[in-house]
Amino acid sequence: MPSEQAxxxxxxxxxFGALAEGPRALLRECVDLAVTSVDRGLExxxxxxAYLGTLGFNGWQIGNASAVLAEEARLVGAPVTRVENACASAGFALRAGIQAIESGQRSMVLVVGLEKMTDAASRRRRYWLxxxxxxxxxxxxxxxxxxxxxxLASRHMHEYGTPPEALAEVAVKNHAHALKNPKAQFRKAIRREEVLAAPRVADPLGLLDCCPVTDGAAALLLTSVARARRYTDTPVRVVGSGAAxxxxxxxxxxxxxxxxxxxxxxxxAFRSSPWDRSxxxxxxxxxxxxxxxLIALEDLGLVPAGGAAAMTLAGETRVGGRLPVNPDGGLKAKGHPIGATGASQxxxxxLQLRGQAGERQIPGAARALTHNVGGSGASATVTLFEAG
Amino acid sequence: MATVRAAALVRGHGRGASGAGDLAPDEDAFTLLVEAAERVLRPEAPSEVTAPVSVSVWGALPPGALEELPLALGVTSVAPRLEAGGVATFAERLAEPQPAAQLLLAVEASGSAAAVALLTGPAGEESGVEISGADGPEVFEAPGKWDSPVRLAWTLLQPPPPDGSRAVSLPGARLVLRARRLGPFAGEESWTNPSASPEGNVPGAVPVGEPDLSTVSEGAYLPAATYRENLPSRWRLEAAHCRKCGKLSFPARSACSSCGSMQELEPFPLPLRGGIIEAVTTVRPGAQPSEFDFQVQRGGAYDVLLVRLHPEVRVTLQLTGSGAASARIGDRVDTVLRRLYPMEGAWRYGRKAVPSGRSPS
Structure with a gap:
């Protein structure tokens, strides 16, 4: 067992979106916002x-990007490590931060995810994607x-009879959720027919089945549960962490x-958690x-294999449904700056577990899961959180 | 005198200015030659495989392709010879006594394209086509007709006329070749398919066009040394069989993917035909990796498949031709060598899928 809980x-x-700011400005902004969010202040x-999750899209500072975070976070001198596991980079950076706290070796860890993706010519972007x-x-x-x-979609449809409408409903739902997220890239409702009629990209997936190309960054401050009360009355505890x-x-x-x-x-993650999926x-x-x-809902054990389509079509994953999924709009509508996504989740x-999610607040939200995948599944993290 | 025991004729699968028989964007003289040779070296029944003691090639190949040929064909003990002299030396070779199996390959790809592969053996076989040569008068009855080994082979191996043999007089060579049908030969069907005739070739027809290879290298980088290291898997679908745990690894790597053993791996050729599609997608223009821009500009969308080749192995294969989501899960496919993408100023080759049982041309 860990000696501390994070x-x-x-x-x-x-x-999140196609932003004018470059990577340094994005790093500075998210860290400043994280520091000022600490209720009783932080030096x-x-x-x-500190850990920085980033792919280094477009070849921006492929080596030692960690030093740029040290500069922009005004942490020069502290150890900073860049973590790269493709789209799961920040999920694994978060895991490293959790382990640094749980081991008792560190008392305050900064975890940042960053990607700047829209500043390259499209040909170069297609290379990096x-x-x-x-x-x-x-x-x-x-x-x-x-x-x-x-x-994968063609096989899921073949084995489970997953209909195109279920895929479309994921996009419709996540766009609806993003309408209430002021930081989301797409704040535009879409209809199921639009998703189904959108130009095909890689059948059976169309343009509106795909997440966008996004700039953005997110930052988290981690400490031990024992020290957390010095900073806030409403910390969010990490009760389970898994990776593979x-x-x-x-x-x-x-x-x-x-x-x-x-x-x-x-x-x-669920092995060490005091509570289960229900x-x-x-x-x-x-x-x-x-x-x-859909595959994630099944892999995480939130629904039996093959059941995600029916669960989604029944509206159970909408805010207000039995188990809201991606209330911030998800990668699909909030945007997916590759290395930032794990921290953004x-x-x-x-926000949700502290009752600060504004219009999209899920009433009484107390326990949550984040799930971050690298590429097509070569790496993944799952982290479990609880309020208080 | 020689006996043709197996033969194959392959034409380009493109549809260009000269009609059927043009090279498709993913074909060139090398892929045509390999496709023809595979049809005679790896027929459906593995027992028919005969290892040739020599490989001779007529026609122009891309730089370096002659040296790559043994690896592509899995005949690594033989160094292929590029033969000069065109149709005259090809005819002389057919007329010579042949003590052992020879693989004769010829390709023409200057306009529309075709390749032939002939696996020959000593006279006295019970099946195949026996070819003999004799001095004869200079005959100019069809000038230009035998201007390529491909067309000569095509004519000689046609089903015989009622008198049972076929003779061709070569202008300038004082040589008459006679073909006598002993019985069926492997690959005969490619000679009875009218659309396979190379006689319809349009000399000098506009080929599909080549990209400027020096401008297409921006993309994923696979160094040539790494590419070459994996050619047996990439070109011949060679897996590794672990004698320790009995499992297959594909692609073959330095250690068994099941038990990690590095000592007891042996090459295991996967079947090149009859794979079953397990998943399919159509990559639309704009969704391709930048290395495939040339192909998409010429051919549009394409399909990519996950194909089960063996109970323990599936492989990712692009389907030849333009994609229209025409492939279905459960369909069977065969595999052929094709150009994949240009890198470091040269084409890289690998296997693609074709619908199973497609006629040779």
Whole structure:
């Protein structure tokens, strides 16, 4: 058992979208917002370790990006480490931060996720969008991630009869949720017919089944539960943390309808948790494509395999439903700045479990899950949080 | 004198300015030659495979392709020879006594494109086509007709006329080749398919066009050394069989993917035909990796499949031709060597899928 339990005492989040700000300004903004969110204040000198989750999209500062965070967070001198696990970079940065606190080695850890994606020519962007899958056997057979998830979707439909309408409903729901998130990239309701009629990208996935290209950053401040009361009366405790890996190429995996890394990460997270899935108030899951949300619901054990479509079509995953999923709009509508997403999900949890989510507040939200996937499932994290 | 025991004729699968028979964007002389050779070296029944003691090639190949040929064909003990002299030396070779199995390959890809592969053996076989040569008069009855080994082979192996044999006189060579049908030969069906005839070739027809390879390298980077390391898996779908745990690993790597053993791996050729589609997507223009921009500009959308080749192995394969989501889960596919993408100024090759049982042309 860990010697300490970790808690989030502060969190900050930039707007998500095609932003004018560069990566340094985004880092500065999210860290400043996290520091000022600490109810009883925090001196930056108290931060004794930091982790930066980022892919380094477009080749921006591929080496030692951690030093840029040290500069912009005004932490020069403290150890800072860049963590890269593709779209799960910040999920794994958060995990590193949790472990630093739980081990008792560090007393205050800053976790940041960042990506700046819209500042490159489209050709260069298409290069970077596919660098986190298997290069030799998937990408160089002609696949980017849309194609990989298109393959998974075709198989899920074949094995479980998952209808296109269920995929579309994921997009419709997440867009509806994002309407109430002032930091979301898309604040525009869409109809199921629009999703189904959108131009195809990688069949059966169309344009509105895919998350957008996004700039943004998010930051979290972690300390021990024992120290948290010095800073706030309403910390958000980490009660479970799991992570796992899988083979890089989908062709080498056992299943085409399930991500083993998600299943393993969830099993580990729930092993140490005092409560099980039925106690969740809501979940933040990795919906880079609409099919990914359906697969996630099944892999996380929130519904039996093959049941996610019916659960979604019944409205159970909407805010107001039995188990709201992605109340912030998810990757689909809030946006998906690759390395920032894992921290952004925890930011939403921080707001919801403290009753600060404004218009999209889930009444009485007390327990939540975040689920962050790298690429097509080569890595995944699951983190469980509880209010107070 | 020689006996043709197996033969195959393959034409380009594109539809360009000269009609059927043009090269498709993912084809060139190398892929045509390999496709023809595979049809005679790896027929449906593995017992028919005969390892040739020599490989001779007529026609122009891309730079480096001749050296790559043994690896592509899995005949690594033989160094192929590029033969000069065109149709004359091809005819002389057919007329010579042949003590052992030879693989004769010829390709023409300057306009529309075709390749032939002939697996020959000593005279005295019971099946195949026996070819003999004799001095004869110079005959100019059809000038230009035998200007390529491909067309000569095509004519010789046609079903015989009622008198049972076929003769071709070569202008300038004082050589008459006679073909006598002993019985059916492997690959005969490619000679009875009218659309396979290379006689309809339009010399100098506009080929599909080539990209400027020096401008298409921005994309994922797979160094040539790494690409070459994996060619047996990439080109011949060679898996690794672990003698320790009995499992297959694909692609073959330095250790067994099941038990981690590095000592007891042996090459295991996966079937090149009859795979079953487990998942399918159509990659639409704009969703392709940038390495495939040239292909999409010429051919539009394409399908990518996950194909089960063996109970323990599935592989990601692009389907040849333009994608229209025409492939379905459960369909069977065969595999062929094709150009995949350009990198470091040269084309990289690998296997693609074609619908199973498609006629040769």
């Amino acid at each position: 808690a989030v005492i502060g969190a900050g989040h930039t707007r 930056r000198t108290e931060v004794d370790e 596919g660098v986190s899958g298997d290069t030799e056997w998937e990408r160089l057979a002609g696949l980017t991630f849309a194609g990989v998830y298109g393959l 890996s899988d083979r890089l190429a989908v062709q080498e995996r056992e299943s085409l309808t399930s991500l083993a890394a998600s299943r393993r990460a969830a099993a580990e 106690a969740l108030s809501f979940a933040e899951v990795h919906d880079c494509f609409t099919i990914a949300e 925890a930011y939403e949890v921080f």
